[in-house]
Amino acid sequence: xxxxxxxxxxxxxxxxxxxYKDVNFVDFFIKDCKTLTSINAKFPNxxxxxxxxxxxxxxxxxxxxxxxxxxxxxxxxxxSTSTMRQGCDAGIxxxxxxxxxxxxxxxxxxxxxHEVSKILYDHLPNQRKITPENKATVLDAQKILTIRM
Numbered sequence: 001x002x003x004x005x006x007x008x009x010x011x012x013x014x015x016x017x018x019x020y021k022d023v024n025f026v027d028f029f030i031k032d033c034k035t036l037t038s039i040n041a042k043f044p045n046x047x048x049x050x051x052x053x054x055x056x057x058x059x060x061x062x063x064x065x066x067x068x069x070x071x072x073x074x075x076x077x078x079x080s081t082s083t084m085r086q087g088c089d090a091g092i093x094x095x096x097x098x099x100x101x102x103x104x105x106x107x108x109x110x111x112x113x114h115e116v117s118k119i120l121y122d123h124l125p126n127q128r129k130i131t132p133e134n135k136a137t138v139l140d141a142q143k144i145l146t147i148r149m
Contacts, residue, residue: 024110025118
């Protein structure tokens with residue numbers, strides 16, 4: 001993935017993005033977005049009316065999971081919490097092309113202000129989620145155990 005890369009559908013971008021995250025050991029979240037449906041509702045005769053529905057978004061902004069900074073509340077009864085935010089400015093901004101046929105990476109910042117490694121990446125919450133195949137196996141095992149009891 002690099003600046004000005006274009007994708008014919010959001011699914012195509014997602015698969016490329018997944019590989020990018022796994023290779024570079026970074027994770028992102030959706031910071032801001034506007035769907036084609038909402039743009040077309042707001043501007044019924046706009047240029048995005050003819051855009052491919054496979055694009056899904058008019059624009060979408062991804063930021064590093066370590067982006068932003070934690071804002072402490074000004075109350076006395078504040079419980080102790082942890083945060084992953086470290087002020088990282090890394091991010092990716094995609095926008096629908098003018099003809100509405102593709103999503104184009106218009107901004108891309110790859111400079112992270114924190115350590116990036118496979119070990120840290122594997123411990124992020126999104127990487128620890130159970131896959132649907134493994135979930136089905138666990139549920140089957142639970143059913144077998146309940147039948148035996």
